[in-house]
Amino acid sequence: MSLIEREIPGVVMTPDNIRSKKLPVVTNVLVAVAAFVVAAAVVLGLGIGNWVLVVVLGAALYLVGLSVVAGRIEGRRAARNRTMKSLIYAACLLAILPLASVVWTLISKGAARLDGDFFGTSMNNIGARDANGGAYHAIVGTLEQVGLATLMAVPLGVLGAIYLVEYGRGKFAATVRFFVDVMTGIPSIVAGLFILSFWVLIVSPWFNDGQPRFSGFAASLALAVLMLPTIVRSTEEMLRLVPGPLREGSYALGVPQWKTILRVVLPTALPGIVTGVMLSIARAAGETAPVLLVAGGAAAINMDPFAGNQQSLSLFVYQQAGDGSKFAPDRAWTAALTLVALVLVLTVSAKLLARRNKLSR
């Protein structure tokens, strides 16, 4: 008898006995059926809930029952393994459930206004009794604001991360890293207020005969403030993952450091950097508060992001959802669906682009 056999009772598999009993599938199904029957009997018999509670209670009973039955048949270790596995699967299902629910709700409710009018017109001169009206101005606004914010935040963020990883030493780098961390926690409304007080109230009057002015650009400034820390942190992590010997291999060829970073380090880390950038873009596209504060929202099409109020998709959703018109909720749902689809398309295409540059394995 081995030490393990002597010391740990109930170990079924030992060097002398490498076979163990397996729980038959029939038994597994029987346990499941029994669990749900008992759950249904308890819940419906006592009248304390409907089918939702039956499913939840049934699932819980099934997990308990399975671990007990498996413990009898398979031994403790196998039963514990089975229980943990079931818990993990259950957690996974629970995590997917809200996501699937959101997607389903968006598609089912947003499909109503998926028409040419929605994508081709604005809300200009649309009254409470008009069924048409669209989000063209909001789509334009979102694309321009997020695009400008990306143009500002990505170079700044990537360069900042390169500094932190490749050049930054000592106190200054530590301070920069600390403040980037702090920036990650800035609520979007605070970023909006900052741009409102700094750009809209102080700087914009210089360009507008002394009058403060809302603009899409102000919104993109606020969004850039929000995107920056995410981009810096994710890029930093990705650059740190590039192995040191790769850099040294390049140095050993007499390649200067800046060129090593540009041609060896960045390409190697590119797919990860793109993922980080896309995450920050997705976040920025969904922000409502800063746009409301500094771009003001609008009903009409405004193609110029540097002058005058501009709408964005998320702000459009917010306004339509709170609107009294009976046609507004449909517009809000479709706009929400559009926003999600837009971010999805951007993310997928960016990933494909980043991968196309890589050699095929």
Place this chain on the structure above:
Amino acid sequence: MAKRIEASNVSSYYGSFKAIDSVSMTVEPKTITALIGPSGCGKSTFLRSINRMHEVLPGARIEGRLTIDDQNIYDPDVDVTAVRRMIGMVFQRPNPFPTMSIYENAVAGLKLNGVKKKSLLDDAAEKSLRSANLWDEVKDRLDRPGAGLSGGQQQRLCIARTIAVEPQVVLMDEPCSALDPISTLAIEDLMFKLKDRFTIIIVTHNMQQAARVSDKTGFFSIEKTGDPGRLIEYDDTQKIFSNPTQKKTEDYITGRFG
């Protein structure tokens, strides 16, 4: 073209830790010099000091003189990239650039240093891959990723990459320690071939390898952990392996120590 290397009283530090203590040796052009010794004795550190790769690590610095054909490479007005272009290095683990193809890897040093002409690059790629005994194996798939080759092929690709920039000295830091015996033999053959054009210094844990390939051998050792490494003995390989002067060298070579 190959150059003579002269180290006099070279000490290397990692922060306040002294890794090697006043090493002096002269390496003649067009020879192969092997550095042997137990782990942590500073032979890799010394090797990395020769092409100023040591200072890449934060806090690392060096004292003493290291001259290549009478030019001190640690003079303040020396351009470190020029030194590294002159003194190439092959690392312990093959490190081909993962985003580049075999072709791009082979000419990476040229391309990244600004050579653009396609015909020049094509010639250099073929020449260096042939010198590295790799051409016949990869000539039909030059556009495939360099990281997709086997370990031995990757290491030969790294050697090709190194000699493509036509350095005068090639440093090898345990280039065969991750390779099987056949690939090791291929690389040793390669070293004999390269000896005509380059000065080669190789760090190795494999004493048969040192005895097989090198003209001269340097033995490094440390007293105990935390002490700096010292060059104990440096002489003709024949002499080191048959009749060493130092007791320590003899112990190490016969396997009684280290």
